Amino acid sequence: MKKHLNILALIGLLFLGYACSSDSTEYESVPNPDEETPTPQPELEPDEIIEVNAIPASPQRLGDADKGYEFLITGNYMSSGVPYDAFVQGSGGDNTNLLQRTGDNANIAYEYTAVNAANGVRIVSPNCMSCHAGFINDEFVVGLGNHAADFTINRADNIGLVSAGVSLLYGGQESDEWEAYDQFRKSIEAIGPKTLTETRGANPADKITRVLAAHRDKNSLEWTDSPYVNVSDEVIPTDVPAWWLLKKKNALFYHGIGRKDFCKSFIGSALLTLDDQTKAEELDPKMPDILAYIYSIEAPAYPFEIDADLAAEGKPVFEENCVKCHGSYGENEEYPNLLVALKTIGTDAALSDLYTTPSDVNDYFLDWFNTGWFGTGAAGLEFNAEGGYIAPPLDGVWATAPYFHNGSVATIAEVLDSSKRPAYWSRSFNSTDYDKESIGWNYTEEVSKIDKETYDTTLKGYGNGGHTFGDKLTDEQRLALLEYVKTL
DSSP states (O other), rough: HHEEEEEEEEHHHTTOOOOOOOOOOEEEEOOTTTSEEEEEEETOOOOOOOOOEEEOOOOOOOOOOHHHHHHHHHOOOOOOOEHHHHHHHEEEEOOTTTTOOOEEEEEEEEEEEEEOOTOOOEEEEEEEHHEEEEEETTEEESSSOOOOOSSOOTTEEEEHHHHHHHHHTTTTSSHHHHHHHHHHHHHHHHHHGGGGOOTTTTOOHHHHHHHHHHBOTTTOOOOSSSSOOOOOOOOBBBOOOOGGGGGOOOSSTOOOOEEEHHHHHGGGGGGOOSSSSHHHHHHHGGGGHHHHHHHHHOOOOSOOOOOOOHHHHHHHHHHHTTTHOOOOOOOTBOOOOOOEEEEOSSSSOHHHHHHOEEEEOHHHHHHHHHHHGOOOOOOOOEOOOOOSSSOOOOOGGGGSSSSSTOOOOOOOOHHHGOOOOOEEEEEEOTTTTTTTTTEEEEEEESSSSSSSSSETSSSTTTOOOOOOOOGGOOHHHHHHHHHHHHOO
């Protein structure tokens, strides 16, 4: 019996912190009416030339938001997982029930869902809340990116023992329970060693998707144990954007490669466990409901005191320096949907370069999505890699620390002053450890990388340079601007 308990404990360990996986070709300069003047004034610095490309809108399929929410938290978009009884005994269960679910799901953590596999076995798999829900100021927020997940751990390390446990507990690999578990096992073995980040909080979603696509036929979506293309061990991290921003955006992801049908993209989260395209086609009609729910999410309001007079001083500073890329807010708000060129934004280029640098893996990945099942049909997804990063909407920006596409900057104050960004920093990962003045996480500056909770900006993909537009502001302007963005 003791041996059984040890195996169940390993099953719980395997699941801890697991998250589900989931841009025209020329840039046009924004016209600068002050660039040519009849009487030049050399003492004035010219405005920056900001190279951007406007991302066009695409029609989207929308359904019922209430149905979409219910499917997100209880739906069977995952097809394989750990048998329910083994999962509950191994993890110890969870009665917090943050999603207010009923039945079996009331007894497991919010980032997992209990469903019936195709053969009737009750299983538990990670759901979308693993990456797209989190805590801020001790409040649980669906749609907030999970900035505390730990992907420094190889989830495949113990999969052999977990597999032995499932086999032992349910009578071998001929059992229905093993059949319901097997695809989950294969996927964990594939992604585990290739999705390791250098710091807690960084997310390898792009890499998870690449690895899973490498193991699936682009048309049938059937799994093969030997990948069609060899994916390297290098991981370029990303942050997890807030879901409530999607209603304004014409492209998915920080690099803006996800175009046209967003609903097809959502099915990518099921690549971890689906059997083949039959399951994908079963899920497709559900996705418009999910998109409708995501579009219905509103940004959380800043929960602390705001100096209204100072915020009013910050509004013209914002309008003068930020509106061009990030849009305007209030009654007549507008968002320009701009993809900003790398040489303009200057932030770490590795994630963007991953999709624009010629390689066998890159060619395979883009072809896989654009010409396979995901890219075809009446509603097809398109992956278009132009290079650069989206200037995101700033609704609820106070809650979305850390900042930049890779989460390399802890506070908005440092977004606005590049000289204050430390090379190494660490934080507590306590959702109440919040810096109200600088807007973001309290952190400790380190002199080197101490442990997995230290963010090392000297590593490829983890750089904190660029976005120096705020450097020209005075301290007073930055202070007022910080107060204004609390109101967005």
